[in-house]
Amino acid sequence: MKLILSDRPLKFKPENDSFLFIDLSALNIANCVGCFGCWTKTPGKCVIRDDAVKVYPAIAKSDTLLYISRIKYGGYDTVMKKMLERAIPVQQAFIRLVDGETHHVQRDVKPKNATIIAYGDISDEEKGLFEKLVARNALNMNFEKYNIIYSVESLLEDAVNKEVEKWKK
């Protein structure tokens, strides 16, 4: 499955059912409260039953993923970050070693070819930090491959269209 997860509405519409587009800004998603319920009470399910419970299964099932997010302090801004924090039911509490480093065991999460379109007024220093962050995410979110594209806000639609066109080829 191909998934586009955006932190804002876009004019772009999928032409068919070959991929799913989710505008996170249109959903009701609360902050993760760090209760560990999704690991130790209702494993694989968040105890907060809002719109996030529709999103993280889609993240898990996707093998091709496009995240579209504003960048703040070298990381994802609130809308995307909130969803990523709420996606921990896709992992187990248990720990595994990846290249000798400790990480959580993944549940049924497909390995991903991920693209992140990072937009906003992003300095070179912020870009460097964001690249370190996504390298960490790759280990914790099962990215087999990833690519980061930077865009100013005014050209974001073009950047998204260009990326989705590549999926059609």
Place this chain on the structure above:
Amino acid sequence: MEKIMILNGSPRAVRSNSRRYAEIFSKKSKCKTEYFNILKTNHHNLCSKMAEFRDVLLVFPLYADGIPVTLLDFLKTLELNPPKSKPVVSVLINCGFLEHGQNDTAVCMIKLFCKKNGYRFGSVLKIGSGEAILDSPFKILVKGKIKKLASSICNSRYRALHTTMPIPAKVFVKAAEKYWVNYGAKNGVTKEEMRTMKIEE
């Protein structure tokens, strides 16, 4: 005597390990401390209160490889509502992984905030295995490092510190399994149930 403002940026502030770390810090600090949870409703109060302090200590857990949204949203408010005098910002961060270095990206985010907004960055203590270390024999290591952190901030001799459980990664994996199985058992959930591969099914 200078005062240190402690801000807990954990989403589960009241029941958080960050609160426990903050309590140890307050006990070890020779400077007076005042503790606040960051809540959705108190951002503006905290921003104006901050002017009363020479130092601020942000205490928070690593969330999805970065700073938790609770803290991110507060920093965004602080950016728009800076205090009259800007304190030195220090960090006490913990992650559940063994490697304290997994906290690095989050620390860099705070440094970037400081640079962009004209705050001096002070000390940092990065804690690995932070979910369980306070309930292990290695608690003494954390207390020692927090004492050094408190001293560095109080004396304005800022420094970078870190600690974790001094055990091999494979042993940590086993210890973490025991910790989480016990955690699940308190909720009547078995190890096999916790190991389910299913998501929302």
